[in-house]
Amino acid sequence: MDTVKRKKKPSLYTDIWRRFRRSPPAMIGLILIALLVLAAIFAEFITPEGPDNQDFARMNVLPMQRADVGTLHIFGTDNLGRDQFTRIIYGARTSLQIGFIVVGIAMVFGVLLGSIAGYYGGVRDTIIMRVVDVFLAIPNILLAIAIASALGPGMFNVMIAVGIGSIPGYSRMVRAAVLTVRENEFVEAARAIGGNDVRIILRHIIPNCMAPLIVQATLGLAGSILAAAGLSFIGLGVMPPIPEWGYMLSQGRRFIRDFPHLSLYPGFAIVIVVLAFNMLGDGLRDAFDPKLKT
Numbered sequence: 001m002d003t004v005k006r007k008k009k010p011s012l013y014t015d016i017w018r019r020f021r022r023s024p025p026a027m028i029g030l031i032l033i034a035l036l037v038l039a040a041i042f043a044e045f046i047t048p049e050g051p052d053n054q055d056f057a058r059m060n061v062l063p064m065q066r067a068d069v070g071t072l073h074i075f076g077t078d079n080l081g082r083d084q085f086t087r088i089i090y091g092a093r094t095s096l097q098i099g100f101i102v103v104g105i106a107m108v109f110g111v112l113l114g115s116i117a118g119y120y121g122g123v124r125d126t127i128i129m130r131v132v133d134v135f136l137a138i139p140n141i142l143l144a145i146a147i148a149s150a151l152g153p154g155m156f157n158v159m160i161a162v163g164i165g166s167i168p169g170y171s172r173m174v175r176a177a178v179l180t181v182r183e184n185e186f187v188e189a190a191r192a193i194g195g196n197d198v199r200i201i202l203r204h205i206i207p208n209c210m211a212p213l214i215v216q217a218t219l220g221l222a223g224s225i226l227a228a229a230g231l232s233f234i235g236l237g238v239m240p241p242i243p244e245w246g247y248m249l250s251q252g253r254r255f256i257r258d259f260p261h262l263s264l265y266p267g268f269a270i271v272i273v274v275l276a277f278n279m280l281g282d283g284l285r286d287a288f289d290p291k292l293k294t
Contacts, residue, residue, distance in 0.1 A: 019287040026283020032276035040093040047086040076261045078251070084261065087243035088269055094244050095225045095273065098159055102224035103217050105163030110170025111213070115201050117171070118178025129175070135168040144227055148236040158237045162227045166220055173216055177209035184208075211288040218284055222277035229270050245270050 020026055039046055075084035117128040135143065140162075147161035181187065182205060190200045229246030231237035238244035245266040252262030 016287045020283050023283045023286060025279040026286075029276040029279030029283065032272060033280060036092055036273060036276070037096065039089055040096050043086075043089045043093055046089055047083070075265050076259070078248075078262055079255060084265060087248060088245070088265055091243040091245045091248065091266070091269065092273070094155070094238060094242060095228065098155065098162070098228045098238075099221045099225045101159045102163045102166060102228070103220050105159065106166035106170050106220060107213070107217060109167045111174050111206065113167070114171040114174025115178055115206060118175040119182055119197065119201055119205065125175075128171070132168045132171050135165075136172070140165040140223070141227055141230060144231060145234075145236060148231050153236050153239050155238045155242065158228050158231055161231065161236075162224050165227070166224065169220075170213075170216060173212055174209060177212055178205055181205050181208045215281055215285045215288060218277060219281035222274040222281070225277070226270065226274050 075088065077083055078087070113128050113132070117125040138146075143165040144161040147164055148157055151157040151160060178201075187200060187204055190204050195204075228237055229244070229249070232244045232246030233250045235250070237246055240247065248266040249263055249270070252259070252264075252266065256263050
């Protein structure tokens with residue numbers, strides 16, 4: 001008798017990737033982010049003066065130049081004679097660094113607080129969630145401005161300020177996921193064989209909450225970069241000579257009539273990176289949604 005070969009069922013990650021790549025906006029966002037990351041990593045080799053010039057703060061005695069594709073300074077120069085294209089490329093490195101560290105801070109503390117509140121419930125849940133509600137009542141950008149004002153300007157302080165403002169959203173999202181997962185039978189089985197609470201949370205509950213957490217982190221990257229740019233724009237963020245898109249946008253306001261490229265290109269970079277992360281996050285949300293399986 002001929003044996004009927006069973007078609008191998010695709011793995012979970014293969015199924016997620018298949019649904020993800022069906023979304024053109026998500027793929028466009030992924031490509032844009034990949035290009036941005038590569039540009040940030042290899043900034044020394046992309047900038048006009050090559051890898052030998054790692055001083056993005058180098059000033060020039062020449063006057064400010066407009067953007068011209070036919071010259072060495074394709075994005076022009078700023079009021080101090082610095083190449084605008086070089087500073088935007090290095091600014092991508094600064095923005096990505098801030099975004100990833102902010103999301104890392106928010107995820108670590110958000111997962112910790114949300115897991116404790118969702119798993120144990122009771123008094124601990126009430127105390128943690130009421131504190132979270134207080135922070136959620138304050139808009140993230142206002143909370144970040146208040147913290148940055150207290151700590152002072154600087155890259156490290158921006159990360160702390162924006163990171164603290166992002167923790168409540170992750171805490172509430174993780175708590176909701178833990179409340180669902182903790183009622184499953186495999187959690188009861190882990191308790192029955194003597195697993196302690198820490199092991200159950202780390203090995204069984206949190207891995208099953210990763211899907212919404214990944215989506216939240218991807219969307220949070222866009223919000224973190226935008227918030228950091230906003231703080232730098234008002235003078236509470238990254239300070240010169242470190243290039244940062246928000247501060248470059250703020251400095252370009254003074255010359256916007258005669259030299260609009262000083263504000264145009266940093267603003268365009270912020271729009272592109274935020275849009276790319278939002279498109280990627282929307283694609284991941286749809287890919288992880290089991291209701292959309294075909």
